[in-house]
Amino acid sequence: MIERILPESEQGIQYTLHEIVGKGGYATVYKSYDSEGTEVAVKVHTLPDDASNHVQNVTVAHVASEVALLQKTNHPHVVQYVDHSVNKERPYIVMEYVPETLGDIVRKGKVTQSVVIDFIRQIPTLLALLQEYEIAHCDLKCSNIGYVDRTLKLLDFGLAIPFSDAVFRIMKNVPPYCPPEFFPVPSRFSGYGNIGIVKRSSDTFSAGKALEFMLTGTYAPSIGETMTNIKETHEKATLPKEFQDFLKVMVARESIQRARKASPDKLRNLADKAVKALGKKVIFKKKQPTGEEIPSGFSSLMDMLGLSPLSP
Template sequence: MSTFRPLRKIKQYIFDKPYKQGEVLNHRYRIEKVLGAGSFGLVYRCLDEGDGNIVAVKQLRPSLRRKEKERLFFQHEINILQYLNHPSIPTLIEFFEEKDQLFYAMEYINGENMAITIFEKKQKFTEKEALQFVRPLVDTIGYLHSNDIYHGDLRIPNIMIENNQPVLIDLGLAHCFNEKIIPKIAPKERIEKVDVEMLKQDDYFDLGDLLLFLLYTTYEGKTKKTLPWTEELFLQSGTTYLLRRLLGIDNKHTNVEEIVKDFNEAIKQLRK
């Protein structure tokens, strides 16, 4: 284990004290509770005293606020959210700085983090349920890609469930090549070295990995020997075909339209 990780945890414990319940941010957002703490930020549920709505406010960790790279990452996420308009991505309300701390307020997702659903509540997904749950995420990823944005961190903790539908959160590690969002400030030769196709395939792989994880929620191993998923899971041929392509085992998808087609075919097969 890296010696830097424990030191970072200690530093976060000392410096990254969350604001307390009842405190008001930006003369507007009264904190009701801390929703979570990630590697880069703290997230609060707040009452917007201006209009009475519930919002989420994200704060860059105080221990990172002096680091130019981390501030740029935070601003990068703000720039992306400010540009996007999609029902499965929280809407940015505003960003602000207070007492040398960086924040932004966004739409509150009235749902549950998928990590709680899976790891604490132990919810299981049938093959059909898993396909139907991940299917809307394909559209969200397609929307991002159409705007030259690649999420790069499509994991269970970065998905909320609202009205049984997935909402994609945390774009802090997203790669953006849309000049309307992020002006080109890097040298041309550096930009040209970025493998956009690899970033696209990484998002496709993450979709497949998420689908496979959900399919395993109903798996009950009958042997201690670890076998490939193709042998442990008894899936319809359409689902297997979809997974093999998403995971890059064979005949990788070249665009989101192909993925949508394969998802629809797999779901249709289960209806027969």
């Protein structure tokens, strides 16, 4: 158990780190408490002891940018900003504490039909919010989507950028849940090396991959095989056509197709149809496998989950 008190925040509050609940390449998230004992989450950016002034300044600027985006998105479907500090040695952001994510649910083997339906029903709203706030999240995955009282919450805006800045960014080691446009291509601009383009429909693709991960605990081997994998495994699992239609438009390879066919209104319409069809076609058994045990491919997973079609 960690009991470390951070330097005072911008609001003059001291926070005590309690335990690690998440860790990334640049920051660690702690379950923490303020001076009055209120439970919060604190994202502390990690800096080496010998970090130069330049590195410190860049990190502080990054924290300030993330804070600005969080302050802009005051909504029940977005993690709430609480406080922050731009202390150069230990900059941090304080947010509401979200005890469970969809990633936790997959890892624990607790993906049920109601969880899947909640995701399908609510994800169009989350994507519409990002567009309304002119934000590209750029890191939409199950572990960055909270699940509290059957409500989805967007978490971790560390890689998020305003659409006004989202012309392109250098991408390295692109995760499998990212859209094709994120994968690096040689740049025509001197000094930029390889670039990946951020589109308004990029987060839609990642949301579709998150749904795939919820059902399989894995991703298709490559972008080029995603649609083939989904089509084959959905047919074997007898998933309804409405569900397939919903997922296919989200993970369309071309961003322009996603923009046209998975706009907020169209996606809501497809989601409504998918939810209605799933209620008639698929049953999840109470006992679920753990996330680590879920094999690659829908067909094996469906056998393990005991999914079966209901009679018409």
